[in-house]
Amino acid sequence: MSEGPLQVPGQLLSSRRVGAYHHLTLVAPGIAERTKPGHFVALATGGPDTGMSLRRAFSVYKVNTRGVYGGTVEVVLAVHGQGTAWLAHQPPHTPVDVVGPLGRPFALPREGTGRPVSATLVGGGYGSAPLFGLAEALRSRGCRVDFVLGAGDSARLFGVLDAKRMASTVAVTTDDGSAGTRGRVTDALPQVMAAAGTDVVYACGPMAMLRAVTAVAAVRGVVAQCAVEESMACGIGVCMTCVLPVIGDDGLTRMVRSCVEGPVFPGDRVRWEDVGTVPVGTVGAPGTAASGGH
Numbered sequence: 506m507s508e509g510p511l512q513v514p515g516q517l518l519s520s521r522r523v524g525a526y527h528h529l530t531l532v533a534p535g536i537a538e539r540t541k542p543g544h545f546v547a548l549a550t551g552g553p554d555t556g557m558s559l560r561r562a563f564s565v566y567k568v569n570t571r572g573v574y575g576g577t578v579e580v581v582l583a584v585h586g587q588g589t590a591w592l593a594h595q596p597p598h599t600p601v602d603v604v605g606p607l608g609r610p611f612a613l614p615r616e617g618t619g620r621p622v623s624a625t626l627v628g629g630g631y632g633s634a635p636l637f638g639l640a641e642a643l644r645s646r647g648c649r650v651d652f653v654l655g656a657g658d659s660a661r662l663f664g665v666l667d668a669k670r671m672a673s674t675v676a677v678t679t680d681d682g683s684a685g686t687r688g689r690v691t692d693a694l695p696q697v698m699a700a701a702g703t704d705v706v707y708a709c710g711p712m713a714m715l716r717a718v719t720a721v722a723a724v725r726g727v728v729a730q731c732a733v734e735e736s737m738a739c740g741i742g743v744c745m746t747c748v749l750p751v752i753g754d755d756g757l758t759r760m761v762r763s764c765v766e767g768p769v770f771p772g773d774r775v776r777w778e779d780v781g782t783v784p785v786g787t788v789g790a791p792g793t794a795a796s797g798g799h
Contacts, residue, residue, distance in 0.1 A: 510741075511535045515603040517595050518577060524660040526631045527593040528566070530579045533603040537568040537576030542639035543732055543769045546578055546605030547740035550588035553600075560604065561588045562737040562764065564709065566634040578603065581634040581663060607740050608768045611639050611707055611730055616646055623649040625703040626672075627690050627718050627729075629710025630656045631663045635732060639707060640671050649673055651701045653693050655714075659684035673701065691717045698725055705730065708772070712780060719772030729772035735763040750776040750784050758787045 515533040522528075536546065547560035563580035570576050584590050592601070614622040624643050626636045633654055640650045652668040655678040662684055668675045676693040677685025686693060691714075697703070698721075706722040708715055709732035722729040735747040742765035751761045752774045760783060761767070776784060783790050 512604045517599040532574045533578045534575040536605045540568045540606040541610035543610035544606035549602035550591045562740045564635040581631045621647040622704045625651045627653045627708040629714040632710035633664045653690045655690035694721045716777035731772040732768045737764045
């Protein structure tokens with residue numbers, strides 16, 4: 506099968522409310538077959554006569570390559586502005602132009618390397634959406650899967666029942682204590698990692714959460730693969746709105762595009778404290794001797 510993104514004239518198959526979020530299923534033939542856990546799609550909004558020219562990027566929650574209507578892609582969104590409001594309130598069969606799959610997906614453990622890998626998956630709010638396809642892929646390789654899911658309150662949790670169906674254990678935290686344990690995912694993560702003998706952490710959620718998860722994983726000598734939630738205006742690496750400072754194999758910091766080089770990065774390579782800035786010494790930054798591209 507060919508790889509790389511496609512642009513297809515899709516349509517909305519269904520839309521339903523899930524807690525504080527909206528769960529959309531889109532017919533997108535060809536895209537579903539190419540999608541791997543951690544990929545995202547970019548959806549056009551507003552219809553054919555809209556003034557909203559920028560697409561909205563969403564992590565892929567699930568795909569179905571054999572649907573009655575052809576391949577389908579499922580995404581989860583929270584309404585934040587005009588574009589997401591339009592998507593959330595369209596009736597079935599609304600045409601939606603879809604581009605995907607985009608970005609670099611999660612790296613899976615190599616097969617045939619001895620004992621099964623133990624993976625702990627950490628999600629914040631609807632950022633947990635891409636972790637469920639990942640969990641299925643990990644389980645198909647014989648890996649142990651444990652979940653830590655958190656949110657501000659119970660309405661903003663996503664996927665707890667999904668997690669319970671596929672994981673060895675599921676820890677739930679909410680800031681207000683309305684579900685699970687009061688606190689944050691990083692309060693529960695050390696105990697989960699110790700009990701599971703975690704070899705790798707996968708995380709998706711707010712940037713502050715990813716920074717904290719990376720730090721907790723590092724204490725146990727484990728690298729966290731983090732799917733970042735930077736705003737993406739184009740999704741294909743042209744507009745440069747989603748750049749963040751990442752340390753390369755050569756030890757040098759570069760401003761890399763989340764939509765192309767990411768959205769998944771090794772957490773220990775991201776300069777979390779400098780996100781939103783161009784740190785001193787970054788390759789190509791004004792006043793530095795180092796130069797180079799992405």
